[in-house]
Amino acid sequence: MKFKIQQKVFHNALIKSKRAISTSNTMPILSGVLLEADEEGNLVLTATDLEIGIVLKLGADVEKMGKIVIPGDELSSIIRELPEGTLEFSVDQSEYSAEIITESSEFMLRGFKPEEFPELPEVDITTSFSLEADKFKDMVDKVKFSCSKKASQPGLTGALLTVDTDSITMVATNTFRMAYYKREMELPDVEEKSRAIIPQNTLSEASRLIDDEDDEIYVEMGSNHCRFTCGDVIITSRLIEGKFPNYKQVMPDDYSAEVNVSKRGLRQAVKRVSTIARLDSNVIELDFDEDLLTIESSASEKGHGKEEVRINLTGQPQQSIKIDASYMLDGLKVLDEESVRLELIGKINPITMKNPGSDEYIYLIMPIRPDSSE
Amino acid sequence: MKFKIQQKVFHNALIKSKRAISTSNTMPILSGVLLEADEEGNLVLTATDLEIGIVLKLGADVEKMGKIVIPGDELSSIIRELPEGTLEFSVDQSEYSAEIITESSEFMLRGFKPEEFPELPEVDITTSFSLEADKFKDMVDKVKFSCSKKASQPGLTGALLTVDTDSITMVATNTFRMAYYKREMELPDVEEKSRAIIPQNTLSEASRLIDDEDDEIYVEMGSNHCRFTCGDVIITSRLIEGKFPNYKQVMPDDYSAEVNVSKRGLRQAVKRVSTIARLDSNVIELDFDEDLLTIESSASEKGHGKEEVRINLTGQPQQSIKIDASYMLDGLKVLDEESVRLELIGKINPITMKNPGSDEYIYLIMPIRPDSSE
Numbered sequence: 001m002k003f004k005i006q007q008k009v010f011h012n013a014l015i016k017s018k019r020a021i022s023t024s025n026t027m028p029i030l031s032g033v034l035l036e037a038d039e040e041g042n043l044v045l046t047a048t049d050l051e052i053g054i055v056l057k058l059g060a061d062v063e064k065m066g067k068i069v070i071p072g073d074e075l076s077s078i079i080r081e082l083p084e085g086t087l088e089f090s091v092d093q094s095e096y097s098a099e100i101i102t103e104s105s106e107f108m109l110r111g112f113k114p115e116e117f118p119e120l121p122e123v124d125i126t127t128s129f130s131l132e133a134d135k136f137k138d139m140v141d142k143v144k145f146s147c148s149k150k151a152s153q154p155g156l157t158g159a160l161l162t163v164d165t166d167s168i169t170m171v172a173t174n175t176f177r178m179a180y181y182k183r184e185m186e187l188p189d190v191e192e193k194s195r196a197i198i199p200q201n202t203l204s205e206a207s208r209l210i211d212d213e214d215d216e217i218y219v220e221m222g223s224n225h226c227r228f229t230c231g232d233v234i235i236t237s238r239l240i241e242g243k244f245p246n247y248k249q250v251m252p253d254d255y256s257a258e259v260n261v262s263k264r265g266l267r268q269a270v271k272r273v274s275t276i277a278r279l280d281s282n283v284i285e286l287d288f289d290e291d292l293l294t295i296e297s298s299a300s301e302k303g304h305g306k307e308e309v310r311i312n313l314t315g316q317p318q319q320s321i322k323i324d325a326s327y328m329l330d331g332l333k334v335l336d337e338e339s340v341r342l343e344l345i346g347k348i349n350p351i352t353m354k355n356p357g358s359d360e361y362i363y364l365i366m367p368i369r370p371d372s373s374e
Numbered sequence: 375m376k377f378k379i380q381q382k383v384f385h386n387a388l389i390k391s392k393r394a395i396s397t398s399n400t401m402p403i404l405s406g407v408l409l410e411a412d413e414e415g416n417l418v419l420t421a422t423d424l425e426i427g428i429v430l431k432l433g434a435d436v437e438k439m440g441k442i443v444i445p446g447d448e449l450s451s452i453i454r455e456l457p458e459g460t461l462e463f464s465v466d467q468s469e470y471s472a473e474i475i476t477e478s479s480e481f482m483l484r485g486f487k488p489e490e491f492p493e494l495p496e497v498d499i500t501t502s503f504s505l506e507a508d509k510f511k512d513m514v515d516k517v518k519f520s521c522s523k524k525a526s527q528p529g530l531t532g533a534l535l536t537v538d539t540d541s542i543t544m545v546a547t548n549t550f551r552m553a554y555y556k557r558e559m560e561l562p563d564v565e566e567k568s569r570a571i572i573p574q575n576t577l578s579e580a581s582r583l584i585d586d587e588d589d590e591i592y593v594e595m596g597s598n599h600c601r602f603t604c605g606d607v608i609i610t611s612r613l614i615e616g617k618f619p620n621y622k623q624v625m626p627d628d629y630s631a632e633v634n635v636s637k638r639g640l641r642q643a644v645k646r647v648s649t650i651a652r653l654d655s656n657v658i659e660l661d662f663d664e665d666l667l668t669i670e671s672s673a674s675e676k677g678h679g680k681e682e683v684r685i686n687l688t689g690q691p692q693q694s695i696k697i698d699a700s701y702m703l704d705g706l707k708v709l710d711e712e713s714v715r716l717e718l719i720g721k722i723n724p725i726t727m728k729n730p731g732s733d734e735y736i737y738l739i740m741p742i743r744p745d746s747s748e
Contacts, residue, residue: 074677077649081642097677105646109677268455272479275451303448303471303483 001066001091003037005058007082007102010089013045013056014076016233019205021072022049029112032069035089035098036114037062046120047072052202053120053236054209066091067114070098078107120236124222127163127194129187133214133230139170139181140207142334142361147200148174155242158197163221165190171247172200177327178247178350178364179334196221197244202228202237209233250364252352255343257315259288260356263340266293267332269307273297274325276305283368284328286351287320288313288344297325319344321351322368328353331363375440375465377411379432381456381476384463387419387430388450390607393579395446396423403486406443409463409472410488411436420494421446426576427494427610428583440465441488444472452481494610498596501537501568503561507588507604513544513555514581516708516735521574522548529616532571537595539564545621546574551701552621552724552738553708570595571618576602576611583607624738626726629717631689633662634730637714640667641706643681647671648699650679657742658702660725661694662687662718671699693718695725696742702727705737 014033022030027050034046043060046053068091078100079087088101100107140159148156159172169182206228210217218229221239228235270284277284279299287294288311295307321344331353332340343352353363388407396404401424408420417434420427442465452474453461462475474481514533522530533546543556580602584591592603595613602609644658651658653673661668667683695718705727706714717726727737 071676074649074653078646078679081646081649083642104643104682106680107646107650107677108679110675268457269478272452272455272481275448275455276481279448301484302445303481305452305482306480308478 001035001037001068001093002062002064002089003043004061004063004086004088005043007079007084007087009058010087011076011079011082013058014072014079016209017045017047017054017056018072018076019208020047020049020052020054024049029069029116030118031071031073032112032117033072033075034067034069034114034117036067037065039065046117048118048120048236050118051199051238052205054205055120055234055236057232064090066093068093068096068098069112069114069117070109071111074109078109121225121238123220123225123227123236125220125227126222127190127192128218128220129163129168129189130216130218131168131185133210133217135183136217136219137207137210139168139183140203142363143170143172143179143181144200144203144207145330145334146172146174146177146179146363150174153242154240155197155244157242158199158240159203160195160197160244160247161221162193162195163187163190163219164193171244173245173247173250175245176324176366177330178250179331180247180251180362180364182360194221195244196226197240197242198226199237199240202226202235206230206235209235250350251362252343252345252349252364255315255345255352257288257313257317257319257344259293259342259344260312260339261293261309261342263332263335263338265309266340267329269295269309270325270328270332273305273307274329276303277325279303282324282326283322284325285320285322288317290317315344319346321347323351323365324368327365331365335361335363375409375411375442375467376436376438376463377417378435378437378460378462379417381453381458381461383432384461385450385453385456387432388446388453390583391419391421391428391430392446392450393582394421394423394426394428398423403443403490404492405445405447406486406491407446407449408441408443408488408491410441411439413439420491422492422494422610424492425573425612426579428579429494429608429610431606438464440467442467442470442472443486443488443491444483445485448483452483495599495612497594497599497601497610499594499601500596501564501566502592502594503537503542503563504590504592505542505559507584507591509557510591510593511581511584513542513557514577516737517544517546517553517555518574518577518581519704519708520546520548520551520553520737524548527616528614529571529618531616532573532614533577534569534571534618534621535595536567536569537561537564537593538567545618547619547621547624549619550698550740551704552624553705554621554625554736554738556734568595569618570600571614571616572600573611573614576600576609580604580609583609624724625736626717626719626723626738629689629719629726631662631687631691631693631718633667633716633718634686634713635667635683635716637706637709637712639683640714641703643669643683644699644702644706647679647681648703650677651699653677656698656700657696658699659694659696662691664691689718693720695721697725697739698742701739705739709735709737 036044043058045056162169220227277297293309341354350364410418417432419430536543594601651671669681724738
């Protein structure tokens with residue numbers, strides 16, 4: 001195996017595949033990147049931690065075909081520090097070692113037998129569709145942070161992706177808050193409604209690997225695995241088998257008051273009050289009047305905070321609700337207009353956050369009731 | 375106690391004093407900042423972890439004199455998030471609590487009795503002098519990283535500062551490498567030679583607190599403490615009582631070869647080879663020929679790296695030395711000219727690194743001998 005490649009191209013590809021490199025010690029070969037040079041002048045990089053697999057295809061000047069697995073961390077540290085320009089990569093197939101040569105450098109790294117590198121799972125595709133890459137990224141970024149981090153709730157550690165002939169919906173929840181994003185769009189390739197729970201990490205990687213240059217992302221869903229193809233990158237991931245709760249049950253179909261408020265003003269006020277809230281259980285109390293929202297928090301002995309924010313309320317005033325301050329800040333971070341719309345249904349129902357002119361994205365925070373604690 | 379102050383002024387002062395705030399739980403009051411408002415319109419902030427004390431004096435609109443200790447972390451989080459403009463700070467002296475009020479915010483924080491805050495030590499000044507702030511900062515930044523991190527070598531966890539009527543010298547070593555900086559200058563206030571070991575942390579803080587606007591730093595040394603005054607900030611610190619080795623013994627008074635090399639080229643080559651070196655004991659071998667330096671490292675089974683760098687050697691060629699790669703990188707980080715001067719005296723003597731035209735700053739790396747290991 002022997003090829004020449006531009007340092008920059010190789011370095012960028014290694015950065016991308018590094019995400020799937022395993023750091024566990026049980027299977028040392030997973031700390032490596034599988035490099036395959038084929039006769040068509042392609043260099044294919046594969047990395048996997050058995051949960052997610054990342055494959056990248058690059059153009060290279062292949063002199064001799066072959067395969068090798070090289071420790072990913074060491075390889076990318078060397079390639080990162082090499083000067084810009086062409087480097088030569090050649091493998092001693094009997095020793096499983098690779099030489100990296102430039103004008104003034106000579107490196108040798110020992111690797112692993114390529115035959116022992118696990119194959120990525122086949123995806124038994126049942127549904128596939130394409131989507132504008134930036135739209136997909138926007139959905140992922142507005143939803144993924146609401147997944148549960150608790151291993152005891154496996155079904156909630158991912159986001160539920162539902163595709164139908166005319167819409168894509170992504171939902172994530174940890175039962176205390178929920179992010180829901182539904183995009184109406186014609187999906188001519190989709191024949192029937194299909195659902196899958198995609199691990200949070202997979203969504204993060206897919207969103208992160210989308211370049212500004214990428215126009216489309218191609219999504220394939222099977223019964224146990226899914227695959228995302230974007231530019232030269234293919235991500236294969238297992239799906240989560242757990243149960244996803246019936247989220248529609250929690251979605252309010254009405255509200256008793258609608259509030260419009262400056263996102264910046266609200267965010268700063270919540271941030272300030274949460275300096276007090278986090279001294280205790282992170283709870284803030286919101287009191288809505290017709291044109292004023294009062295946000296308060298008490299940390300028993302340590303202190304107290306109170307903020308007032310101008311609002312515009314239509315509907316029933318004088319409502320109050322207690323919520324976790326960090327959940328509200330998370331929502332304010334992803335909402336992307338100058339003002340935010342809040343919908344209220346009393347103190348024992350969730351508070352809803354949306355962009356002013358749209359119901360596509362809905363972010364729900366459950367109230368903290370006197371008898372409940374997280 | 376009651377004063378008005380600009381949010382920005384208060385915030386910047388809290389950032390500066392935060393460095394001395396203790397996070398230990400044994401004396402909760404040390405997590406606080408002592409605030410004192412006096413009749414001359416000064417607000418004085420004091421923070422200490424008993425090793426180092428930072429005092430800041432600000433102008434404020436003092437309505438009522440008084441003292442209070444307020445938890446530093448909570449106070450600075452609130453002040454940081456407040457909008458720019460004037461804030462009002464008022465203390466309930468019987469409750470030891472403070473109210474922070476702006477147009478739309480009202481915060482209350484409970485504090486500690488100011489009488490219980492430890493007094494900063496008196497410094498029995500034996501020597502004092504002034505120095506240009508940027509010169510002092512340069513000395514500290516070029517020396518401090520060579521201090522030992524090991525509690526078992528107390529005397530080496532600081533830098534030795536020696537002042538004489540005509541020079542200031544700062545030295546730090548962990549016995550494997552040494553940084554030495556001597557500045558010749560008239561110090562009219564100094565009557566006789568004086569030495570003190572200053573904790574690394576104190577030097578870092580002193581260097582960090584120097585603003586671009588600060589012209590001078592005023593240094594006072596006593597038998598157990600020292601004090602640095604720069605702008606509105608006063609740092610008081612204990613001195614280290616341990617022994618400092620006779621560093622002059624290690625300083626070579628001659629060399630057998632002088633090497634001039636591009637700093638950037640050398641640094642990149644060492645960085646690349648150290649990707650291999652750090653897989654093992656971080657050792658690199660330098661082989662000097664008349665116009666070529668070869669840098670090599672072998673990590674037993676894992677790999678090998680070799681780099682060639684063009685050099686300019688005068689004196690005895692064909693010398694080689696083994697050193698710790700990270701020590702060389704540390705030196706290359708602080709040397710500030712385009713080329714570096716190396717001085718060699720064979721493989722069992724230290725290698726010296728300097729700026730080309732000056733002997734003010736000398737950085738020494740001990741060789742790794744076959745029988746020694748760190």
